[in-house]
Amino acid sequence: MANPKSVLPLYEKNWYKHTYKRVLDSIILILLLLLLGYRLVSVNNYSLPWFVAFMCECWFTLGWIFTMSTQWNPALVKTYPQRLLQSVEELPAVDIFVTTADEELEPPIITVNTVLSLLSLDYPSHKLSCYVSDDACSPLIFYALQQASNFAKHWVPFCKKYNVQIRAPFRYFNDDNDECTTNNEEFRQEWLQMKDMYENLSREIDVDPKSIPSLLEREFAIFSNTNRTNHPAIIKVILENKEMVENGLPHLIYISREKRPKQPHHFKAGAMNVLTRVSGLITNAPFMLNVDCDMFVNNPKIVQHAMCILLDSRGEKEVAFVQCPQQFYATLKDDPFGNQMTILYKYLMAGLAGLQGPFYGGTNCFHRRKVMYGLSSDDVENGSNKLSEEELKQKFGASNELIKSVVHTLERRTYSPSDINVKKTVEEANHVACYGYEYGASWGKQVGWMYGSIAEDILTGLTMHEKGWRSELCTPDPVAFTGCVPSDNITNMSQHKRWVTGLLGIFFSKHCPIFGTIFTKLSFREFLAYMWIINWGINPFVQVCYSCLIAYCIIINSYFLPKDQGIYIPITLVVIYNVYTLYEYLASGLSIRAWWNNERMSRISPMNAGFCGFITMLLKLLGVSNIVFNITKKDLPPFSEDTQDKNVGRYTFDESLVFLPGTTILLMQLTAIFIKLLGFQKQGLRGSYECGMVEMLCSVYLIICYWPFLRGLFETGKYGIPLSTICKGGTLTCLFVFLCRRTISG
Ligand SMILES: O=c1ccn([C@@H]2O[C@H](COP(=O)(O)OP(=O)(O)O[C@H]3O[C@H](CO)[C@@H](O)[C@H](O)[C@H]3O)[C@@H](O)[C@H]2O)c(=O)[nH]1
Numbered sequence: 001m002a003n004p005k006s007v008l009p010l011y012e013k014n015w016y017k018h019t020y021k022r023v024l025d026s027i028i029l030i031l032l033l034l035l036l037g038y039r040l041v042s043v044n045n046y047s048l049p050w051f052v053a054f055m056c057e058c059w060f061t062l063g064w065i066f067t068m069s070t071q072w073n074p075a076l077v078k079t080y081p082q083r084l085l086q087s088v089e090e091l092p093a094v095d096i097f098v099t100t101a102d103e104e105l106e107p108p109i110i111t112v113n114t115v116l117s118l119l120s121l122d123y124p125s126h127k128l129s130c131y132v133s134d135d136a137c138s139p140l141i142f143y144a145l146q147q148a149s150n151f152a153k154h155w156v157p158f159c160k161k162y163n164v165q166i167r168a169p170f171r172y173f174n175d176d177n178d179e180c181t182t183n184n185e186e187f188r189q190e191w192l193q194m195k196d197m198y199e200n201l202s203r204e205i206d207v208d209p210k211s212i213p214s215l216l217e218r219e220f221a222i223f224s225n226t227n228r229t230n231h232p233a234i235i236k237v238i239l240e241n242k243e244m245v246e247n248g249l250p251h252l253i254y255i256s257r258e259k260r261p262k263q264p265h266h267f268k269a270g271a272m273n274v275l276t277r278v279s280g281l282i283t284n285a286p287f288m289l290n291v292d293c294d295m296f297v298n299n300p301k302i303v304q305h306a307m308c309i310l311l312d313s314r315g316e317k318e319v320a321f322v323q324c325p326q327q328f329y330a331t332l333k334d335d336p337f338g339n340q341m342t343i344l345y346k347y348l349m350a351g352l353a354g355l356q357g358p359f360y361g362g363t364n365c366f367h368r369r370k371v372m373y374g375l376s377s378d379d380v381e382n383g384s385n386k387l388s389e390e391e392l393k394q395k396f397g398a399s400n401e402l403i404k405s406v407v408h409t410l411e412r413r414t415y416s417p418s419d420i421n422v423k424k425t426v427e428e429a430n431h432v433a434c435y436g437y438e439y440g441a442s443w444g445k446q447v448g449w450m451y452g453s454i455a456e457d458i459l460t461g462l463t464m465h466e467k468g469w470r471s472e473l474c475t476p477d478p479v480a481f482t483g484c485v486p487s488d489n490i491t492n493m494s495q496h497k498r499w500v501t502g503l504l505g506i507f508f509s510k511h512c513p514i515f516g517t518i519f520t521k522l523s524f525r526e527f528l529a530y531m532w533i534i535n536w537g538i539n540p541f542v543q544v545c546y547s548c549l550i551a552y553c554i555i556i557n558s559y560f561l562p563k564d565q566g567i568y569i570p571i572t573l574v575v576i577y578n579v580y581t582l583y584e585y586l587a588s589g590l591s592i593r594a595w596w597n598n599e600r601m602s603r604i605s606p607m608n609a610g611f612c613g614f615i616t617m618l619l620k621l622l623g624v625s626n627i628v629f630n631i632t633k634k635d636l637p638p639f640s641e642d643t644q645d646k647n648v649g650r651y652t653f654d655e656s657l658v659f660l661p662g663t664t665i666l667l668m669q670l671t672a673i674f675i676k677l678l679g680f681q682k683q684g685l686r687g688s689y690e691c692g693m694v695e696m697l698c699s700v701y702l703i704i705c706y707w708p709f710l711r712g713l714f715e716t717g718k719y720g721i722p723l724s725t726i727c728k729g730g731t732l733t734c735l736f737v738f739l740c741r742r743t744i745s746g
């Protein structure tokens, strides 16, 4: 592999300074601390609202420290693929994993495009194998992949011949049709032919999943009498590069792991572990790339870039995984749902790159197989990773063949192409894809993708950082992968809620980063970074408290903000914070609208989805409810700008409880303002306790943030908040007002 003689590093990391950012971050921190200090010393103001505000602001300050620390030392990673090609004799093999789990929420055409883009990567084909996990056990997905493999036989050579940049056909043919107007007649002909073939392919696989029984013949017979929760393991080799030729096609293998009713399958983490075992038997590549079904390759050289880091002499010893950022295509203008995370990625990922490394994000990530098998960085350094036969079986399960491949991996030997016999290993692969295989073994606990949280990505990355590994960010130009972002706020909310539940799951588990930094090798700053993301789960509760506090003060005619000169502290804070975030948006070429949409969503998402996720986690801790992984719906984007109707980006609502907290908060603010304006406030306990202008302004600010909800109160259909939600919100509001009044009359 890496040639020790090569002196030039294959990648470099450069730290840089955002001086203005550091200054502003510090000013904000100082103001927050001043506010806390002010609250402590002004003994005259001590009251319940004062205390609640103090507690909430303590948490906001802590949250700010997490953010600040995470972004303080940004770094940029530069990779040198040219040097890589000069210094290694042979590029290593890479097993690619794609997961899909629902043929309706994840239309097969999306998966097919992702797979096509992977098959045509600029990397020796015989070194790549693509494993697709189908948790839906859908003959349609299998059928679509088969059809796609036929198309790939033409598509891959075409892409390589003409060095096509975007190798997911739906994006390639969607781009301006300039390319076919070239003078190159040969290219033009082939281009037209390809486009035609692709259109055929999309037509062929665009069938109603329910009409599939007609497909249930021949090799599809195995799908008869199956459903997604009850079926045996199905493994099918769709493409096999038998001669192992460099410019052939990679292996393409379909896997649907066994599922039985009531048997836990651990969602995506379970699927990833099956992929790891099956690929371990068949090709056992030392590196694994994993992508979600919607994340297609946008930069065909990405594997080479990632290998620069993984094969670099320093990287080999230190880096467990290489994460490429998640970016999205065909995004809505001005980010109406605040989920494109442009700014977040820009500062956060760079910040993480300067610490122990970016989080594992579940997709677009290259893993080292031996690290997945539980090796720590010390093991690698001291070579102290010899396990006995017994221990191996205990950890990895009872398959002798798998154990052999694990030993290969741990001893850093790789399969030579002649060892690989795809067809022969499929039988054994069926065995390791059974749900019972993991009984008593360490999958999900010490090896593989970790179980116990539906944010399996963050958890798995965290356990690697705890073992002393680092991770690196890989940001070649053009960006490596792009995928779908939810195009409506209902999907957005359910995704956000899942993240919150998953993150809190980590916080309340034995993998809590607090223990991590005390007892393991998780660095302190990396711990703060993990706390930053886990705070997505805690912050919603604090935000809801603060919002209630505002309404409470207005209703009982009290105050929680300073009444004297002290008021300038929060005012300065708010002004500086907003000017500063606005500047960040404008400096990144985004619009004021995009800034405002994101500001507004950072009130709406946490208080609705986040708060529901928080409650779900509480119920889970109390043993009342179970947590499931709700799959995010993926849409093909509308193909040209003008087909977008004007309602794109408008808020839609459904009966889901996720909109209840927001509706209630809005009704509470409205009620509070009415009570104030109509003079229904009771007198406070003391005359000086009067609610001031600033409390009113806070309430008005919240109402402006919740404008889409306010509109939703008066709309019907999917743009209106359902009556049942309004009634529930109304009841909660009445209860709240009643309780507020009790606190002063009691
Ligand atoms: O039981 C399941 C559930 C999901 N998936 C797959 O997991 C992937 C991610 O699911 P998706 O609904 O797209 O989640 P996102 O919110 O878009 O995903 C982000 O967040 C997840 C953790 O919450 C990570 O697993 C993902 O990689 C990350 O992209 C998809 O390919 C699914 O097909 C399965 O294979 N089996």
Ligand SMILES: [Mn+2]
Residues within 6 Å of the ligand: 292, 294, 483, 484, 632
């Ligand atoms: Mn996704």
